[in-house]
Amino acid sequence: MKNEYIPQLSTIKEVIRHTDLEYTFRMEYTGEKEVKPGQFFEVSLPRYGEAPISVSGIGKESVDFTIRRVGKVTNEIFENYVGDRLFIRGPYGNGFDVKNYKGKELVIIAGGTGLSPVRGVVDYFANHPEQAVSTTLIAGFKSPADVLFKDDFAFWSKQISVIQTVDTAPEGYKGAVGMVTKYIPDLQFKDLDNAAFICVGPPVMIKFTVMEILKLGVAEESIWVSHERKMCCGLGKCGHCKIGSTYICLDGPVFNYVDGKDLID
């Protein structure tokens, strides 16, 4: 019987620095399980514990974790990464299924590090733009200094329609300024019934973004959200991520809004 708690050592293949606080760690992964965007791994450094980190990119023998330096484990990962290895176990959770979005007018709305779990989906449709009727990415960050995946944005902008916005910016900033919700009423659709939305970010961002999307007259089942909770085990045992009868680590973190809207913490 498999002991799911035992992590595997994984070599850090590359570190991509986005901001002072956020790096992407490209980690070796040769596990049998196929990895989907939106899934997560438990990443750990012995002595500092484990943290659930969502997959921000999937390579041939690698997975990317975009880690924000905010907690005990993540701080330590930033200090100790050079040429080093981390322990990982996963993938866990359901993840995004790109099949749901093929042939749709897809709008992906992400706030801050919320872009990480959905980056694989953006990448997929940026590489295969013909598989969706249209793909639009609205990505919001706190300030110009917080923008993640800058190289990706250069590529995505050529392939799909991209709105990159910041909440606040210093005077003279040339890019878009404003919350992601500001851009939703102006979205144009050929057929609203064929629209699909993905919304990932902090809880309050999800709440107001979904409100705006619903105002367009979009059906609830055309919206997907991804929830972030404290998943200590990732295995449906530890209880920390439970909301009502739902275990985010098993049943989520990705939910169709029809199921996701009734989750009361």
Added chain:
Amino acid sequence: MGYQLLKADAERLFGQWARQWDVYAPKRMEGEGCFSDTDIVRYGKVHSLEEIEWEKKSDYSFKEVLLPINETLFYFTEEETGVPKGPEKEILVFLRACDGHAVKRLDEIYLKNGFEDFYYRRIREKVSFILMGCPSTCDSGFCASMGTNRWEDYDAYIKPDGDRVILDIKKEALGKTLAEGFDACASCPAVPDFAGENKENVILPKNLSNQSFSLPIWKEYGDRCIGCGRCNFVCPTCTCFSMQDIFYRDNARVGERRRVWASCQIDGYTEMAGGHAYRRSQGERMRFKVMHKIYDYQKRFGVPMCVGCGRCDDVCPEYISYSHCVNRLAKEGQADEE
């Protein structure tokens, strides 16, 4: 298979069991209660029938046998990990009907619900359960209301009865050794004592829904609850844990990862890196716990999680009565119907 043994014979037999099995049962630990000169009844290894506390309900449940308060998952030695050995001996656990039902609740979480838990599985396979009867009800239990006062899935039943001990063995594999050297008697059927009625009666609310999450009573409980988490730790069906890494003082490159019991009533339970947390108020946490016990778990697994043992009511330092809370919820539901 029923047996009737003289107490002395039974003790002699028990001595053999304790060599063959690890036997866990409720024990009275004198002077170890929370307050001065009070005892506590909790689970420990026993070597004789005498050591077992037959009268008073244990303050803590049997669950610490299957799910230790802290359990080493593996050791780190630089880049190697090593899993500690599981139990070598078979295990006998003495418990009452309510706790017997709790075993099923634990099994749902730890053997099913997504992944099978390696550590729980390996100990669970070694455990046989010995039912202790309840000739009368305890003070705070409401097992009859929860339908957990009778439990038929026991492997054996033992009852001290004056100078005799009554023994009923259901699990065949146990029969050969549990009553070795004694003949079963057809005329002494061992019918377990089950509590028929309780002093506390609980009515399960029928109309719970997402609306129940915003009732004003949660705020009221929130004002009283101090968030100590004792209700979770005495509960036979609470299963939450947190991960913890510890490293040895003598060699900081070597250590272990453990899981440690966690409580949904305590700060930090939902807190994520960066400080964002859900259910910051005690009222919301009380609601989370109560709804889990009588509503959410049932939605997922088909039975209420609570088995009505009443330990949470006994242990609360603020005298918050969970059973009273459930009854109030039921009343609010009835009022809605009218």
